[in-house]
Each structure stands twice: as structure tokens, then as C-alpha cells.
Amino acid sequence: MSELKRLAYSIIDFLREQTKSQAWTSDERESLEVAMQCLENVFKISSQDIHLAVSPPLTEIFSAAITKDLIWNTPSDFTPSAQDVIKAEQLKNEGNNYIKEENYRAAVESYTQAIELDPNSAVYFCNRAAAQSKLNNYTAAIEDCERAIAIDPDYSKAYGRMGLALTSLNKHSEAITYYKKAVELDPENGTFKSNLRVAEQKIGEASSPTGAGLGFDLASLLNNPSFVSMAASLMQNPQLQQLMSGMMSNAISGPAAGVGGLTDMGSLIQAGQQFAQQMQEENPELIEQLRNQIRTRSFSGSNEGHS
Structure with missing residues (x-):
């Protein structure tokens, strides 16, 4: 509790210094004073409790952090030892191996340890970003990319x-x-x-x-001569004709046909399955082309190598 009191006193002291600035409006200054009063009431302290003050004061610590570029997205002046550089590189390689094994959490941990030893490497942050993306931690990935760019634009x-x-x-x-x-x-x-x-x-x-x-270009598909020819050929299939005929009969059979005029959704599903199967058997090359077209709509980053 004593440490919390010291922290609260430091924050109050910091806020008190801020209220002296002419940049605040009267409402903003009043809000700061209310915040200070709340902290004083919760921790039962006052400005007279000088023994709780820390050295240096919070204002100086904050100013030093800015002056020395210790903000997270700014390259650090820290110079790792040769031994730390070697160990960090080993941890990076370890993380790369975890990526290959699809053990992305372990990869994040390895890259993090590498960063702790050498925070000036854009590669380590960038590789960790890749692992974070694999874990769907996209916000963390963006932050790591920002750090990497700050180090190496x-x-x-x-x-x-x-x-x-x-x-x-x-x-x-x-x-x-x-x-x-x-x-x-x-x-x-x-x-x-x-x-x-x-x-x-x-x-x-x-x-x-x-x-x-749409997962693919429907207009291009319908204008594809191979697809049109294959579809026309498949529609001559007696089984498909029978299924389609039965559905059309249901569609015009009056109110008993139900919603949309279909009494048997199973027939529709069966027709679709047979049509897809016939398409695959009739022209597997075209089906593969369509699959490749869909794949090109997805991102190829999963195949990207790591540094």
C-alpha cells in the first residue's frame, strides 16, 4: 500500500504542475483538480506528505523519456553486446523454425526474447508481426510493423x-x-x-x-466458351433433366407447393451436387482454372519467407 501511495502522490504532484500551465481552460483545470482530490481521498494523502515524494519527480522522468527517445516507436540508443547480438540472432532463427512448424505462439515468444536482447533490429519486429498475424492478433502485428518501419524506413x-x-x-x-x-x-x-x-x-x-x-469474376465465367459449352452439354443429362422437371412441376403446383414453389429442397440440393460432380468429370481443367481464380483473390502472404 505504501508503494501505491507513493505512486499516487507522484501523480498528484505531476497533475499539480500541469494545472500551472496556461494552456488549460477553466473547465479542464477544474477536472484536473477533481482528479487530484479523488486520489487524495482514496489514498488518504495530501500535499503535506512530502515523505512520499520520489526522486526524480514524475515530470522529470516523463521529460527524460521523450528527450532520450525512449518512446516505443523510436529506435533506441541502446547498444547490445556482441554476445547479446549472437543470442538474439539464434532466437530469431528459432522463431523462424517455429513459423515453419506453424507453432506461432512459440515464434512470438522467441522473437520477443530476441527483441529484448537487441531492440534495434527491424527484422525481429517484422517477423514477430508475421507471427502475430497468424494468430489473428492484427493490432499487435500493426504495432510491430510500425516499430520496424521506425527503425528502418x-x-x-x-x-x-x-x-x-x-x-x-x-x-x-x-x-x-x-x-x-x-x-x-x-x-x-x-x-x-x-x-x-x-x-x-x-x-x-x-x-x-x-x-x-463474389469469390470470382462471374461475368468472365459466363463469357467463358468452355464453361458455356460444358453447361449446355450437362443440361442434356437425363438425370438432371428429370430433377429439373420435377422441381418445375412442384413450382407450378399451386399453394401446396409452399414457399418459392418447392416442396423438396433435397431435390434442389441433389441437383446442385450432381451438376457440380458432372462439371468436375466433364472438364476438370476448367474447374481447376476457376479454383485458381478464386485463390488469386486471397493473399499470398502465407508463402512469404522470413528473414
Whole structure:
């Protein structure tokens, strides 16, 4: 409890110094005074309890933190020992191996230990960002990418992984900005270019009343001669014709047909399954093309290597 009192006294002292600033409005100054009174009442302390003061005061600690660039997103002046550098690199490699094994939590821990030994490495922060994204911790991944960029503004992977994390949060416009920077720094990187195209497509789909929610380009599919020919051929299948005929009969059978005129949803499902199976058997190459088209809409960051 005594430590809490010392902390509370330091905060009150800090706030008291702030109230002396002319930058505050009367309402803001009143709020600060209320905050100080609350702390004094809770911890039963007052400005007379000088024995609780810490040295240096909180104001000086805060000022020193800014002056010495100890804010988290600013490269540190700390210089690790040669032994720490070697150990940090070993931990980084250990984290990379965990990534390959898909043990992402262990990877985060290894990268974190590497950072503690050498906080000036953009690679360690960037690799941890990749592991955090695999755990769906996208906010943490973004913070690590920001740290990596602060350390090395020309590190293309940090921008690329920032784009992936932002895209996962559906922040496609922001992602595009980072992908473009990644491509600018590494114009030969196909992954950056692919992810940039996908993000731009997502923006286009969001603004299109017909494109939203589609996993592939429906217009291109319907204009594909192979697909049209295959569909026409499949519709000659006697089994499919029988199923379709039965559903059409149900559809016009009057009120007893139920919602949408279908009395047997199982028939519809069965028809769809048979149609899909026939498509696969009729033209497996086209089906594979469609699958590849869908895959290109997803991001290729999962195949990205680690430094």
C-alpha cells in the first residue's frame, strides 16, 4: 500500500504542475483538480506528505523519456553486446523454425526474447508481426510493423506485412498505401504486387453493387466458351433433366407447393451436387482454372519467407 501511495502522490504532484500551465481552460483545470482530490481521498494523502515524494519527480522522468527517445516507436540508443547480438540472432532463427512448424505462439515468444536482447533490429519486429498475424492478433502485428518501419524506413517487408494486417481488418485503402511503398522499395517482389492488386480489387468490389461478396469474376465465367459449352452439354443429362422437371412441376403446383414453389429442397440440393460432380468429370481443367481464380483473390502472404 505504501508503494501505491507513493505512486499516487507522484501523480498528484505531476497533475499539480500541469494545472500551472496556461494552456488549460477553466473547465479542464477544474477536472484536473477533481482528479487530484479523488486520489487524495482514496489514498488518504495530501500535499503535506512530502515523505512520499520520489526522486526524480514524475515530470522529470516523463521529460527524460521523450528527450532520450525512449518512446516505443523510436529506435533506441541502446547498444547490445556482441554476445547479446549472437543470442538474439539464434532466437530469431528459432522463431523462424517455429513459423515453419506453424507453432506461432512459440515464434512470438522467441522473437520477443530476441527483441529484448537487441531492440534495434527491424527484422525481429517484422517477423514477430508475421507471427502475430497468424494468430489473428492484427493490432499487435500493426504495432510491430510500425516499430520496424521506425527503425528502418526502407525495410520493404515491414510495409508488406503492414498491408496484410490492415487488409485482414478490412482497411483496404490504408493497406494499398503500404503495399505501394513495399513495391516501390522492392519492385521485383511478386507477392507485394499481387497483394496490391487484390487490395485494389477489394476496393473496386466494395464500390460495385454487383461485385460485393463474389469469390470470382462471374461475368468472365459466363463469357467463358468452355464453361458455356460444358453447361449446355450437362443440361442434356437425363438425370438432371428429370430433377429439373420435377422441381418445375412442384413450382407450378399451386399453394401446396409452399414457399418459392418447392416442396423438396433435397431435390434442389441433389441437383446442385450432381451438376457440380458432372462439371468436375466433364472438364476438370476448367474447374481447376476457376479454383485458381478464386485463390488469386486471397493473399499470398502465407508463402512469404522470413528473414
